[in-house]
Amino acid sequence: NKIVIAVANQKGGVGKTTTAINLGASLALAEQRVLLIDLDPQGNLTSGIGMKGQAAAGGTAYEALLSDTPDAASAILPTGVDHLFLLPADHHLTGAEIELVTADAREHRLERLLAPLRDQFDCIFIDAPPSLGLLTLNALVAADAVLIPLNGEYFALEGIAELLSTIDRVRAALNPRLAIEGVLLTMYDERTNLGQQVGANIREHFGDRVYTTVIPRNIRLGEAPSHGLPAILYDARSRGAEAYVALAHEFLGRRRTA
Amino acid sequence: NKIVIAVANQKGGVGKTTTAINLGASLALAEQRVLLIDLDPQGNLTSGIGMKGQAAAGGTAYEALLSDTPDAASAILPTGVDHLFLLPADHHLTGAEIELVTADAREHRLERLLAPLRDQFDCIFIDAPPSLGLLTLNALVAADAVLIPLNGEYFALEGIAELLSTIDRVRAALNPRLAIEGVLLTMYDERTNLGQQVGANIREHFGDRVYTTVIPRNIRLGEAPSHGLPAILYDARSRGAEAYVALAHEFLGRRRTA
Ligand SMILES: Nc1ncnc2c1ncn2[C@@H]1O[C@H](COP(=O)(O)OP(=O)(O)OP(=O)(O)O)[C@@H](O)[C@H]1O
Numbered sequence: 001n002k003i004v005i006a007v008a009n010q011k012g013g014v015g016k017t018t019t020a021i022n023l024g025a026s027l028a029l030a031e032q033r034v035l036l037i038d039l040d041p042q043g044n045l046t047s048g049i050g051m052k053g054q055a056a057a058g059g060t061a062y063e064a065l066l067s068d069t070p071d072a073a074s075a076i077l078p079t080g081v082d083h084l085f086l087l088p089a090d091h092h093l094t095g096a097e098i099e100l101v102t103a104d105a106r107e108h109r110l111e112r113l114l115a116p117l118r119d120q121f122d123c124i125f126i127d128a129p130p131s132l133g134l135l136t137l138n139a140l141v142a143a144d145a146v147l148i149p150l151n152g153e154y155f156a157l158e159g160i161a162e163l164l165s166t167i168d169r170v171r172a173a174l175n176p177r178l179a180i181e182g183v184l185l186t187m188y189d190e191r192t193n194l195g196q197q198v199g200a201n202i203r204e205h206f207g208d209r210v211y212t213t214v215i216p217r218n219i220r221l222g223e224a225p226s227h228g229l230p231a232i233l234y235d236a237r238s239r240g241a242e243a244y245v246a247l248a249h250e251f252l253g254r255r256r257t258a
Numbered sequence: 259n260k261i262v263i264a265v266a267n268q269k270g271g272v273g274k275t276t277t278a279i280n281l282g283a284s285l286a287l288a289e290q291r292v293l294l295i296d297l298d299p300q301g302n303l304t305s306g307i308g309m310k311g312q313a314a315a316g317g318t319a320y321e322a323l324l325s326d327t328p329d330a331a332s333a334i335l336p337t338g339v340d341h342l343f344l345l346p347a348d349h350h351l352t353g354a355e356i357e358l359v360t361a362d363a364r365e366h367r368l369e370r371l372l373a374p375l376r377d378q379f380d381c382i383f384i385d386a387p388p389s390l391g392l393l394t395l396n397a398l399v400a401a402d403a404v405l406i407p408l409n410g411e412y413f414a415l416e417g418i419a420e421l422l423s424t425i426d427r428v429r430a431a432l433n434p435r436l437a438i439e440g441v442l443l444t445m446y447d448e449r450t451n452l453g454q455q456v457g458a459n460i461r462e463h464f465g466d467r468v469y470t471t472v473i474p475r476n477i478r479l480g481e482a483p484s485h486g487l488p489a490i491l492y493d494a495r496s497r498g499a500e501a502y503v504a505l506a507h508e509f510l511g512r513r514r515t516a
Pocket residue numbers: 011012013014015016017018019040044128129130186187188215216217218219220221222223225240268269270271388411412413414
């Protein structure tokens with residue numbers, strides 16, 4: 001019942017980082033031991049939980065991925081939230097996409113790094129960058145399952161086909177156990193025609209994989225990272241914070257019946 | 259007075275593609291001869307103007323970048339808009355980020371490709387992916403100037419430092435003429451605290467480089483690409499279409515006094 005989840009979608013700005021932070025924090029507050037891995041050179045997750053510029057002795061995700069003697073435990077930091085831990089990223093990770101091209105076992109670096117850690121955490125969430133390049137491939141190869149956030153917009157809907165095709169190829173060639181944990185509608189406004197069409201399309205395609213919980217557009221979710229806090233610590237009563245708490249319950253319910 | 263502009267920002271979902279399409283289309287309707295280059299493996303620009311799956315004899319941006327005998331002219335397509343042309347992208351471009359790593363003059367491929375085309379267009383806009391990898395570097399090396407769209411959110415603001423640092427490095431090592439054409443506030447809501455803070459921060463940093471025109475959040479801008487149309491053809495009276503027409507005027511005004 002321990003799980004590694006890649007939070008992935010090559011479309012930009014669909015709420016991957018916001019989901020990793022807030023689902024992760026809500027699970028930690030429900031006493032789950034959670035590790036967040038920032039795999040995006042932008043380092044949004046790292047700064048969004050107030051850890052910008054911080055790194056443990058083992059360095060950031062960059063050093064951890066490129067080391068030939070990976071020691072993830074030495075790169076993990078506690079956060080301001082009990083039970084919530086972080087493997088941070090910074091801009092050096094931009095270089096990883098190039099340096100990994102010629103590295104040994106280049107799609108398996110993260111999997112190798114996480115192997116000794118899997119037993120120490122109930123949930124590990126990997127925040128992937130907006131691309132289907134080597135960093136995202138590492139996330140998909142290391143993961144048991146993918147959580148796909150998507151906003152109710154046309155470009156996000158269109159990108160799903162390519163994401164699923166990539167997941168299929170990873171399953172066929174690199175990681176046979178890769179499943180789809182769930183699809184999450186984010187920044188979702190069901191009052192608009194486009195929102196309704198995208199929502200209907202997603203539910204038709206993914207059926208019960210789509211979370212019943214939908215994350216509404218809520219200003220607190222955009223403000224919280226500017227304070228280095230998950231929404232539940234920044235404004236617990238906000239609709240955004242409450243939506244991610246509800247998602248955490250739905251997530252755990254799904255895990256327990258998996 | 260001909261110009262090549264990289265529409266760039268490594269942050270996802272800040273309106274790069276929406277800006278390339280709608281500023282490009284508005285300029286074309288003002289009788290400027292415009293070429294749009296889709297440099298994003300997601301191919302959002304290509305599908306957003308209704309050209310998904312289409313390619314000329316010379317192929318897509320992928321073939322054009324990886325060919326040793328680049329022939330951009332053979333890869334350019336007319337669009338549904340007079341004076342508006344497209345060099346399309348599809349998912350094969352994902353491979354380019356890897357294949358370019360070991361290619362000759364790997365940051366200069368697009369520059370080389372565009373050299374014979376520059377005289378044929380008043381404006382060339384390159385839609386870059388959400389990363390600071392090789393595709394974006396090719397855009398920055400090929401460009402005379404960068405147009406930076408940014409939404410009024412914390413992560414987008416935070417990413418600007420890294421983007422400017424990359425632009426400085428490109429200027430120092432690869433493209434001495436690279437300038438900042440302008441900064442565009444997109445999906446902007448100045449009624450929110452966060453929006454005001456980000457707007458003030460951006461104006462303080464960039465001064466008169468920030469366009470007076472601000473693109474409001476407008477549902478038509480999200481709907482138009484689902485019909486394969488620029489907003490000005492989908493709903494000319496919408497606030498979104500009108501904002502990009504105003505931007506086109508401001509853009510031309512800036513070009514003429516440059
Ligand atoms: N439900 C929401 N309501 C309001 N703002 C949101 C919501 N979810 C995310 N945001 C904001 O929208 C922007 C995009 O979200 P986020 O950065 O989490 O997406 P992402 O998919 O990780 O982006 P990228 O592709 O760049 O990694 C951020 O500024 C974030 O703070």
